[in-house]
Amino acid sequence: MKVVVAKTQKEILDNCYVRGQVFVVEQKIDWAIEFDGLDPLCVLFTVYDDSKPIGAARLYKNKVGRVATLAEYRKQGVASQLMKKIEEYAKENQMTKLVLHAQKYIEDFYSELGYVSEGDIFFEAEIPHVKMTKDFLKEENQRKAIEAFNTTWDLIDKEERTKEDDKEMVKSALLSRKMWEQAGGTVLNIVRGDWLISHVCSILGDGKNALKYANICYTLTLQYNIDDFDLVFAYEALAYAYKILGDDENVANYLKLGYRAIDQVKKQGDKDYCKFQLDLIKK
Numbered sequence: 001m002k003v004v005v006a007k008t009q010k011e012i013l014d015n016c017y018v019r020g021q022v023f024v025v026e027q028k029i030d031w032a033i034e035f036d037g038l039d040p041l042c043v044l045f046t047v048y049d050d051s052k053p054i055g056a057a058r059l060y061k062n063k064v065g066r067v068a069t070l071a072e073y074r075k076q077g078v079a080s081q082l083m084k085k086i087e088e089y090a091k092e093n094q095m096t097k098l099v100l101h102a103q104k105y106i107e108d109f110y111s112e113l114g115y116v117s118e119g120d121i122f123f124e125a126e127i128p129h130v131k132m133t134k135d136f137l138k139e140e141n142q143r144k145a146i147e148a149f150n151t152t153w154d155l156i157d158k159e160e161r162t163k164e165d166d167k168e169m170v171k172s173a174l175l176s177r178k179m180w181e182q183a184g185g186t187v188l189n190i191v192r193g194d195w196l197i198s199h200v201c202s203i204l205g206d207g208k209n210a211l212k213y214a215n216i217c218y219t220l221t222l223q224y225n226i227d228d229f230d231l232v233f234a235y236e237a238l239a240y241a242y243k244i245l246g247d248d249e250n251v252a253n254y255l256k257l258g259y260r261a262i263d264q265v266k267k268q269g270d271k272d273y274c275k276f277q278l279d280l281i282k283k
Contacts, residue, residue, distance in 0.1 A: 001078065003055070003085040006044035014053035015046040022056075022068035029125045034066070043089065047082050049073065055082050059089065064100040083113055090136070097135050104128040114139060138183045145179035145189070148172045152196060156203065166204055173200045187224045191217050191234075198237040207244035214241045232261045232274040239281050255282055 006012045016035065023029045038060055047055030047069075055078040057067040064086055069078040090098055102110050104121060107130050111117070115132040122129055155161060155169040177193030185193075194217035201210035214237035220226070221234040235258035242250040258278045265271045 001054075001081060002048045003081055004046055004048070005085075005089065006046045011046050012039075012044055014048075015044045015056040015058070018046070018053050018056035018070060019066050019068050021070060023066070026071065027125075027127070029127075033125050045082060045085055045089075047078055054078060057082050057086060059086055062090065062095050062098055064098055067100070079109065080113070083110075087134075087136075096137050097133060099131065099133050101129045102132050104130055107132070141179045141183035142185070145176050145183060145185065145193075148176035148179060149193075149196065152176060152200065156200070169200050170197075170204070173197045187220060188226060188230065191220045191224075191226060191230060194220070195230075195233055195237050198241060202237075202240040202244050205244055207241055207246075210241035210244055211238070214238045227264055229265050229270045229274050232258050232265060232278070235261060236274075236277055236281065239278070243281055251281065 004011060006015045016039075019034060020031075023034045024031050039058065042058040042060045042065075045057045045059070046053055054073040055069045058065055064083075067079060067082060069082075087098065098115075100110065100115065101124060102115070104127075107117060110132050113134070115134045118131045118133060122131075149172075152169055152172040155165050155172065158165060161169070173193075173196045177190065177197060180189040180193050194213045198210045198213035198217060201207075201213065214234075217237050218234045221231055226234075235254045239251050239254035239258060242248075242254065255278055259275070262271050262274050262278075265274055
């Protein structure tokens with residue numbers, strides 16, 4: 001299977017052939033609607049099985065359209081390879097976002113590729129569609145957030161950290177939280193980011209900042225009714241920060257709340273891990 005940017009007359013005609021078979025012949029869409037005169041302004045993509053055209057799409061500015069696969073080649077990854085090629089082309093040409101109007105019945109396919117549905121269902125050529133978008137900047141920021149998170153934990157687990165490692169650990173924790181915010185991450189992403197910063201600060205003996213971020217984590221956890229092990233760790237962060245500050249009374253209070261919260265943790269493995277972490281602070 002090969003996906004090409006259609007440049008030759010044959011590749012362009014092959015693109016039109018696939019679309020004609022799928023949209024005009026199979027789906028009974030009017031020829032004049034399918035071939036609307038915009039093709040010369042578009043980047044066309046054609047998929048081949050050896051020399052046989054089997055898939056097609058076009059890109060008009062940043063809008064993906066006319067994505068089609070011949071019936072006998074469906075569920076063989078043709079559309080996935082086609083979309084991968086389109087996204088590569090878009091990124092190479094400094095596009096930051098792609099838009100498409102997906103036929104409703106294949107909305108899940110595009111969701112699995114990272115596209116997000118927007119707005120209500122509407123009709124094009126008498127077929128229900130949904131607008132979907134994919135933000136490459138958001139995707140990149142998510143990648144950076146995860147990478148920074150993993151870097152932070154690698155440094156936490158490092159047996160002999162240098163002062164430079166400590167600085168990098170704080171920097172990575174802050175970056176992870178920032179990237180999740182810029183990526184439009186969930187409240188849970190943000191809460192865990194605040195917890196991580198607090199945890200790093202406690203490890204380094206910075207009780208003031210550890211308490212600052214622990215309080216943010218705790219406030220958001222209660223405000224958004226976050227439970228399971230995240231609730232336990234909201235209490236754990238406060239207990240750890242107060243331990244660094246030498247406030248034994250608050251350490252005891254939040255450890256008590258943490259142990260109680262273990263009861264609502266769903267998985268036994270998570271319960272055991274929560275207790276282990278609280279026990280470390282208790283020592």
